[in-house]
Amino acid sequence: MLHKSDDPIVVTGLGAVSPYGLDIEQLWSSIESGANVRSLLDEELSAHVQGPVYGNKIEGWDPVPLLGKKGMQFMKPSAQYLLGSSVLALKGAGFEEELPNPDDLAVVVSTNHACTQVRIDYDYTAITDGPKSVSPMDAPNTLTNAPASYLAIRIQSRAANTTIANGQCGGLDALGYACNLLRKGRAKYVVVGGVEEINSRVLWVYDNANVLSKQSPENAGKSFDESSTGWLPSEGSGAIVLERQSDALARGAKILAEIVSWSSSFVADPSPEKRAAGLARTMNNTLRLGGLTADDVELVIAGASGVREQDAAEAIALNSVFASQPDVPVSAVKATIGECYGASGIFQTIAAIGAIQRSVIPATPGYETPQEAVPAIAGIRSSARAWNNKQDGTVLISAQDIFGASSAVVIRSAV
Amino acid sequence: MTRRIAITGLGVLSPIGSGHDVFWGNLCEGHVGTARIEAFDVSIFDTHNGGEVRDADPRSYLKQLNPAETPRTTQLAAAAARMALEDSGLNIDELGADRVGVCIGTTMGNISVVEDNNDIRVEGTGALAANLVAHMPEAYISAAVATELGAEGPCLMVPTACAAGNYAISWGSDLIRDGLVDAALVGGSDAISRACYSVFNRLGALAPEVCQPFEKNRKGTMVSEGAAVILLEDMDHAISRGATIYAELLGYGLACDAHHPTAPHPQGMGAALAINSGLADAGLTSGQVSYISAHGTGTKANDATESQAIRNIFGELADEIPVSSIKGMMGHTMGAASAIEAVACSLAIQKSMLPPTVNYEEADPECVKNIVPNKAVEHPVKIIVSNAFAFGGNISIIVLGEVNHVA
Numbered sequence: 001m002l003h004k005s006d007d008p009i010v011v012t013g014l015g016a017v018s019p020y021g022l023d024i025e026q027l028w029s030s031i032e033s034g035a036n037v038r039s040l041l042d043e044e045l046s047a048h049v050q051g052p053v054y055g056n057k058i059e060g061w062d063p064v065p066l067l068g069k070k071g072m073q074f075m076k077p078s079a080q081y082l083l084g085s086s087v088l089a090l091k092g093a094g095f096e097e098e099l100p101n102p103d104d105l106a107v108v109v110s111t112n113h114a115c116t117q118v119r120i121d122y123d124y125t126a127i128t129d130g131p132k133s134v135s136p137m138d139a140p141n142t143l144t145n146a147p148a149s150y151l152a153i154r155i156q157s158r159a160a161n162t163t164i165a166n167g168q169c170g171g172l173d174a175l176g177y178a179c180n181l182l183r184k185g186r187a188k189y190v191v192v193g194g195v196e197e198i199n200s201r202v203l204w205v206y207d208n209a210n211v212l213s214k215q216s217p218e219n220a221g222k223s224f225d226e227s228s229t230g231w232l233p234s235e236g237s238g239a240i241v242l243e244r245q246s247d248a249l250a251r252g253a254k255i256l257a258e259i260v261s262w263s264s265s266f267v268a269d270p271s272p273e274k275r276a277a278g279l280a281r282t283m284n285n286t287l288r289l290g291g292l293t294a295d296d297v298e299l300v301i302a303g304a305s306g307v308r309e310q311d312a313a314e315a316i317a318l319n320s321v322f323a324s325q326p327d328v329p330v331s332a333v334k335a336t337i338g339e340c341y342g343a344s345g346i347f348q349t350i351a352a353i354g355a356i357q358r359s360v361i362p363a364t365p366g367y368e369t370p371q372e373a374v375p376a377i378a379g380i381r382s383s384a385r386a387w388n389n390k391q392d393g394t395v396l397i398s399a400q401d402i403f404g405a406s407s408a409v410v411i412r413s414a415v
Numbered sequence: 416m417t418r419r420i421a422i423t424g425l426g427v428l429s430p431i432g433s434g435h436d437v438f439w440g441n442l443c444e445g446h447v448g449t450a451r452i453e454a455f456d457v458s459i460f461d462t463h464n465g466g467e468v469r470d471a472d473p474r475s476y477l478k479q480l481n482p483a484e485t486p487r488t489t490q491l492a493a494a495a496a497r498m499a500l501e502d503s504g505l506n507i508d509e510l511g512a513d514r515v516g517v518c519i520g521t522t523m524g525n526i527s528v529v530e531d532n533n534d535i536r537v538e539g540t541g542a543l544a545a546n547l548v549a550h551m552p553e554a555y556i557s558a559a560v561a562t563e564l565g566a567e568g569p570c571l572m573v574p575t576a577c578a579a580g581n582y583a584i585s586w587g588s589d590l591i592r593d594g595l596v597d598a599a600l601v602g603g604s605d606a607i608s609r610a611c612y613s614v615f616n617r618l619g620a621l622a623p624e625v626c627q628p629f630e631k632n633r634k635g636t637m638v639s640e641g642a643a644v645i646l647l648e649d650m651d652h653a654i655s656r657g658a659t660i661y662a663e664l665l666g667y668g669l670a671c672d673a674h675h676p677t678a679p680h681p682q683g684m685g686a687a688l689a690i691n692s693g694l695a696d697a698g699l700t701s702g703q704v705s706y707i708s709a710h711g712t713g714t715k716a717n718d719a720t721e722s723q724a725i726r727n728i729f730g731e732l733a734d735e736i737p738v739s740s741i742k743g744m745m746g747h748t749m750g751a752a753s754a755i756e757a758v759a760c761s762l763a764i765q766k767s768m769l770p771p772t773v774n775y776e777e778a779d780p781e782c783v784k785n786i787v788p789n790k791a792v793e794h795p796v797k798i799i800v801s802n803a804f805a806f807g808g809n810i811s812i813i814v815l816g817e818v819n820h821v822a
Contacts, residue, residue, distance in 0.1 A: 074676075102673060103688065112552050119526065123610035124533045131460055131616050139614045140676035140806055143522065144553060144574035149807030152673040158685060161671035161809050162582060165524075165572045167554040173571060180589055186669060186692070208548035263595065264569040265513055268479075268562035278567070281513065403558035405570050 008260070009179045010414060012253040013093025013241030014350055017084040018337070019056040019234065022066070024092070028354035031336050032384045034365030038221070038232060038338070041198070048204035052217050055198050056234035056338035071150070074137045078114040079147040081237035082195040086151055089191060089239035094253050099155055106160035106187035108178040109148035110170030110194040111342040117201045118142050147195055159187040164342075167401030168303065169264060170194065171238075171345020172409045176262030178242050188247055194343030195237035206233055209402060211307050211339075221306040221339070222366035223332030224315060224377060228306035234338025238346035255414035257353045260394070261290035264407040272309050272374075276316035279406040283321045283398060286408040294321050297328055297410075298389050299361060300379075301352045303344070303399035305334040310400055312374045317398075319375040329379040329387070331355070331362040345399050349409065352395040356413050361385045389413070420588045420664040421653035421818070424503025424646030426495035426602070427758045428473060430466030430639050430745040434498060437470070439762045442741060443791035445773045447625060449637050449746045455530070455609040462621040466639025466746035467607050473642075479563045484546040486525035489556045491642035491751075492604035493563040500564055503646040504658060505598060507565050516568035516599040517561045518586045519644070520579020522749035522805075524553040526608040560600060560644070568596040576805035577710075577747065579603045580643065580754030581813050585667035587647045597652050602644035602754035611749065612638045618677060620714050626747070628711035628740035628772050629718050629786050631779040636712040637746030643754035645761065661761035665798070665814045668693030672808030679716055683724030685810045686710075690728045690800060697814040699798060701729045704736055706769055706794070708756050708801035711740020712747050721802065722782040734784040737794065743773035753803035753811070760799045760815050769794045 016022065019037045020030040029035075038054045046053050063072050063080040066087065072080060086107075090099065099105070118141040125134050140146050145163040152161045160181055166173045171194040178190040196202070206212050213220045213229035221232025248255050263285040267278030287293060300318065304311040322328045333351040334340075340347055351362055363384045370376035393413035400406040427433060430448030431441040441448070449466040457463040473494035474482040480493055496517075500507070507515050528543065528551040535541040550559075557572040569590060573582040580603030587599030605611070615621050615638055622635035653660050670692065672685035679686075694701060710721055718740075726733040741759055748755055759770050768791050775788045799815045 106669075107671070112554060116551075119523075119610055120529050120533065122613060123526075123530055124536065126609070126613040127459070127533060127537060131613050134613055134617050136617050139618055142610060142614055143576050143806055144524065145576050145805070145807040145809055146676070149671075149676055149809070152671045152808060153675070156673050158671050158673050158688060160669035161575075161673075161807065162669070163574055163807075163809075165553040165574045166557075166570075167552060170554070173569075177571075177586070180593075181669075184589070205548060205551055208545040210545070210549070264571075266517070266558070266561045266567050266570040268558075268565070401554060401558070403552075403555055404562065405554070405558060 008245045008258045009182050009242055010245045010248050010258050011240055011256045011353060012243055012248050013089040015085040015088030015092060015239040016350060017081040018236035019058050028358060031333050031351045031354060032360045032362045034336050034363030045200050046203060047200045049207045053203060053212050054217050054220050054232060056232060057198055058236055075150055076118060076141050078195050078197045079150045082147040082151055082193050083154055085237040085239035086191045086193055089241045093241040100189045102156040102158040104159055104188035105157040106181050106190045107148050107152050107157045108162045108174045108190055108192045110164045110174040111144060111147060111196060112165050112167060113196055113202045114147050115142050115144050117199045120201050166405060167403055168341060168344055169399045169401045169405045169407040170342040172399050172407040173264060175259060175409050179259055179262060182242060182244055188243060190242045191239055192242060193237055193239040194346035196235050196341045196343050198233055198235040221335055223304035223306050223335040223364055224311050225367050226369040226371050231305040231307050231339035234340040236340060238343055238350050240346060240349060257356055257411045258414055260410040260412055261286050262409045263289055264405060266405050268404050272312040275313035275400060279313060279317035279400050280320045282406040282408045283396060286410055290410045295325055296394050297396045298391060298393060299355055299395045300328060300330045301348045301395060301397045302330055302332040304332040305339040312371055315374045315377055318377055327378045329361045330377050332364045333362050335365045348397050352397050352411055355387060356393045359387045359389060361387045418592050419650035420591055421648045421650045421660045422645050422662045422664060422761050423648045423653045423658040423660055424499035425758045425761060426498030426502060427643040427755055428468045428471055428491055428495055429641040429755055430468060433468060433471035435758060442759060442770045443768060445771050445789050447744055447773060454607045460612060460616045462623045465607060465637055468640055480559055484544060484550060486550055487527045487606035488521060488525050488604050489559045491606060492519050492556050493560050495602060495642040495644040496560045496564055496600045499600060499644040499646045510597060512565055512567035514568060514597045515566040516587060516590045516596040517557050517566050517570040518583040518601045519557040519560055520573045520575055520583040520603040520750045521553055521556055522576045522605050523608045523611045524574060525551045526610055527606050530609050556604060566600060575809045576807055577749055577752055578803035578805035578809045578811040579750035580752060581803040581811035584757055584813055585811060588664050591647055591649050598646060598648045600644050601647055603750040604642035605640055605749035605751050607640035622713060625774045626713040626743050627774040628713045628743050629779060629782040630775050631777040633713045636714050639746030639748045641748035641751040641755055643751055643758045645757055660818045662764040662815045663818050665816045666693050666696030667813045668696060670810045674808055677806050679720040679804060681720060683720040685808055686721060686724035686804060687727040689810045689812045693812045693814045703798050704800050705797045706799045707736055707738045708760050708799055709738050709740040710802040710804045711742055713742060719781040725783050737769050737785050737787050738783050739770050739772045739787045741770050756801050760801050764796045764815060764817050767793060767795050
């Protein structure tokens with residue numbers, strides 16, 4: 001969808017509300033070092049899950065200092081997290097004093113479970129206490145587009161407002177979608193957000209999908225490692241401000257990175273070999289659309305989150321795509337961030353931009369032993385390294401979803 | 416050169432019938448497909464009517480998916496997609512599986528899983544199959560369509576509520592325009608939902624008997640179910656294989672009211688922005704539009720603000736261009752609505768016939784005047800603007816046109 005262009009799409013602002021706090025530098029440091037904030041989720045949260053589950057939960061969240069009081073009581077945590085990360089990203093992009101013209105500003109949000117708990121509670125209340133007992137103010141919260149809608153009202157964004165629910169690929173797909181809006185002249189600035197929350201019903205869905213640990217829950221989320229027992233659920237929101245390079249330069253904005261290309265594909269067959277072929281096709285297509293080859297890639301921010309079959313597929317795909325440079329550095333940052341599902345792609349991209357800005361290859365904590373019978377990834381390390389990015393600082397970011405989609409984005413240092 | 420987009424396959428399941436022939440026949444006759452809802456106990460609500468798909472079982476269309484592990488919204492989407500693909504005569508394997516994309520929209524997603532589980536909680540016995548719960552995420556709907564039909568191009572879910580069908584169509588058209596795929600199965604789906612009924616009931620937005628878009632005495636909308644998927648195809652490819660081309664997709668417009676979580680902007684600001692943007696994308700002016708397929712939900716607020724937006728864009732022509740909302744016949748099929756309306760628009764173009772707005776007797780001075788009342792009328796249809804609005808201020812409009820092979 002994005003081709004080499006005279007007017008590249010660039011990143012000018014980043015924001016995050018995560019278990020690692022509200023500060024991007026702090027988030028980058030945590031991702032680099034492979035910090036650990038996981039905790040055993042309490043009984044209320046794990047009420048519908050078999051056995052104990054660890055997660056990366058945001059503790060002590062108070063939206064008021066960042067967002068004020070107005071309207072907060074009507075929003076679920078997902079909407080609050082998204083508003084928080086987006087306000088921070090817009091500030092970072094230099095829109096602190098004055099927001100863009102509403103007709104120039106669009107919102108694209110990736111989320112899967114923003115409304116899951118609300119829907120369940122809404123219907124349950126209606127059938128047990130009667131339909132008059134449900135709250136009219138909660139009505140919009142039963143819809144997945146609620147966080148994006150609140151955000152549009154908050155920042156006055158009228159150019160477009162799209163919510164994407166594409167599992168673990170949604171965050172990267174939201175970036176692809178947003179770049180298309182900019183390329184087609186449908187917006188001048190886009191806030192691209194990803195958000196998920198952890199609650200008992202989200203964990204219920206994850207558990208039924210067989211992605212949470214059935215035993216040794218402490219070993220959840222060890223990307224690519226033989227001992228990993230499932231994904232480490234995470235919550236929070238990341239946001240990225242995108243615009244065309246000419247507009248960024250014209251207003252004197254600091255350019256953090258260029259989004260070079262996006263693509264996606266689908267494979268129904270769940271076998272790691274078939275999924276690997278799909279993911280490899282996606283990676284190769286994305287590079288081709290950016291006018292690049294695998295040899296141009298200097299770092300891979302992988303999507304592996306500790307689910308055995310998915311990690312195996314990605315290891316196979318990376319070995320296939322990078323056959324000509326098998327030691328390309330690889331970081332699986334979900335070992336630190338956790339699996340933030342619809343927000344993961346945004347957090348991966350924030351991590352990639354951090355690597356470019358700070359010339360550090362993030363750690364893949366917990367990585368010791370590759371899975372048996374799966375080709376090892378030569379360029380992965382359990383601790384951070386300096387990154388001597390010699391060329392353009394080209395980073396390939398990849399994701400695959402349990403239902404069969406795979407997506408990739410290529411970014412590089414600003415010219 | 417920009418590629419042009421042909422609509423070459425239509426699949427629909429609706430409260431007025433399934434399969435585009437039955438659907439179109441009942442549409443032209445002004446058949447009302449809403450009635451007392453049977454899928455769940457409506458006695459707890461103030462109103463009781465809605466629209467259900469009763470003439471077809473979506474499960475019977477599934478060849479790859481296991482119906483027992485497939486929630487109804489997904490079943491409806493996959494069935495509509497299979498109908499559209501078969502209608503188009505396109506062979507995905509010959510084209511190349513990775514050259515076919517999928518994009519589906521929804522309002523309530525796989526809500527039957529939520530409601531079935533709540534029934535189990537109340538009754539105190541039973542359990543849902545793990546794979547049914549695992550398939551609850553909305554991403555499964557589009558993934559299941561791709562799985563059912565073997566499409567391996569980009570596959571996306573856009574849960575942009577009641578405008579979702581048009582969002583999906585728009586994204587599919589850009590995938591083709593930009594050469595990422597050559598064909599795309601795009602549309603929307605929503606199963607009848609007690610939770611959705613509860614939402615509209617609590618907002619006081621439901622009509623007791625029938626849905627009466629643009630009528631002076633309209634009392635609200637009606638919660639319904641349905642699905643439609645259309646096959647978009649690169650025009651040159653469609654022509655070269657001799658496909659039936661119902662219509663051309665000429666452009667789209669997106670906007671957001673940024674006004675209120677559930678109420679439309681009082682002057683229809685976002686709607687006007689999106690219509691303007693869609694016409695510009697299609698390279699057309701408002702004077703060239705032959706027919707407006709309205710969102711027309713039958714609520715006081717929607718139909719009046721939509722009329723304001725139409726007046727704003729079309730000026731003096733606003734009361735001359737024929738306008739219909741087919742929701743009078745089938746109620747509001749939520750995320751499917753604009754996709755079903757795209758099927759109706761494609762057929763209106765092909766057959767030079769305007770679908771009616773039923774239950775229409777007295778004009779509302781606050782609304783546009785040239786409503787096509789109660790019966791279909793023959794009328795040349797060259798260009799259609801089809802509107803879709805949603806909670807959250809999400810707005811997507813598409814522009815369709817007569818096919819001109821020579822151009």
